[in-house]
Amino acid sequence: MATSTESPLVEKYLEYVRVERRLAARTVELYAIHLQGLAERAQAAGLALTQVHTAHVRRWMAQLHSAGHESRGIALILSCWRSFYRWLGHEGLITSNPVQDVHAPKAGRPLPKALAVDEAVQLAELHDEDADPWTEARDRAIVELLYGCGLRVGELTGLDLRASGTALGWVDLDAREASVLGKGSKRRIVPVGAKAAEALLAWIAVRDECPALPVARLRDPAAAAALFIGRTGMRLSSQAVWRQLRGRGLKAGLATPVHPHMLRHSFASHVLQSSSDLRAVQELLGHANISTTQIYTRLDFQHLAKAYDAAHPRAKAKAKTK
Incomplete structure (x- = not known):
């Protein structure tokens, strides 16, 4: 084993998880590393491992956090320590587990990845000369709806060519709005902008040119009624939208891989x-709680901070003169 410790209790525990619990060698090695850290912290505090209390564990966890350890890594360390002290309890060496009620700090919620305005426009205005006119019209309309209406990919692929009793969603170009069925089977109406409407009209004009569409209508009328179809004449899948969008982003010269949720x-x-x-954005996205939408205020602040750094005369320190 690459890592060892002088603590007899730790050595005995590692033998237990290796022989009786039959944990993988790599897992045992990680246990040894984490318990080595525990033994060193206890020794520095003048404590035997059986004398550690919850207050000590909380302090050490805070130190790990301050040292830059991620929440997930701290959680794994605490899990190891918790199992060790659970074993000590089974052995009758302690009366309570000092790690039982200690939990890692919650991980910060990552910011959603969004394109800059000029990147989004660059993607929307791409004319793929390598694609056939039918596919190009469809994919341009897909981009315009995803970006122009903020649809989820499932909401997009669920759209039908026209409203019906069985349609999950549809677009009313006369009213310039789309009706979609979102999460929790909640229906919402979103406006369709001029560019999206223009792209949709261009797509609808060529949609029925798909040679496989007559057969698809006989085989599965509901699938063939989809607004966006593939070469088989059937409803376009979410996976197909992902693939097409990723390729379109590359052709547009975007450095970041593009996906529908972006x-x-x-x-x-x-x-x-x-x-x-913020309330309007919440309604447009179909979020049940405003807290879900509030994460975009952090993106908005990032945008403002970058504009400030680039434009404000007091944003940057002046270069030192020699």
Whole structure:
């Protein structure tokens, strides 16, 4: 084993997990590393391992956090320590587990990835000369709807060509709005902008040119009624949208791999930057709770901070003169 400790209790415990619990060699090695750290911290505090209390564990956890350890890593360390002290309890060496009620700090919620405005426009205005006109019209309409309406990919693929009793969603170009069925089977109406409407009209004009569509209508009328179909004449899958969008992003010259939810994030971020109306963005996205939408205020602040750094004369320290 690469790592060892002088503590007889730790050595005995490692033998237990290796022989009786039959843990993988790599897991035992990680246990040895984490318990070595525990033994060293206890020794530095003048404590035997059986004398450690919850207050000590909380202090050591805070030290790990301050040293830059991520929440997930701290949680794994605490899990190891907790198992060790559970074993000590079974052995009758302690009366309570000092790690039982100690938990790692919650991980910070990562910011959603969104395109800059110019990147989103660059993607939307791409004309793929290598694609056939039918596919190009479809994919342009997909980008315009995802970015222009903030749809989830499932909401997009669930759209039908026209409203019906069985349709999950549809687009009313006369009213310039889309009706979609979101999470929790909640229906919402979102506006369709001029560019998205223009792209949709261009797609609808060529949609029925798909040679496989007549057969698809006989085989599965509901699938063939989809607004967006593939070459088989059937409803386009979410996976197909992911693939097409990723390839389109590459052809547009974007450095960041593009996926459908990134366009939804971009929609929310750019609307918020322009309007500062968090409630409106919540309604447009179909979020049940405003707290879900509030993460976009952090993106908006990042945007403002970058603008400040680039433009404000007091944002950057002046270069030192020699």
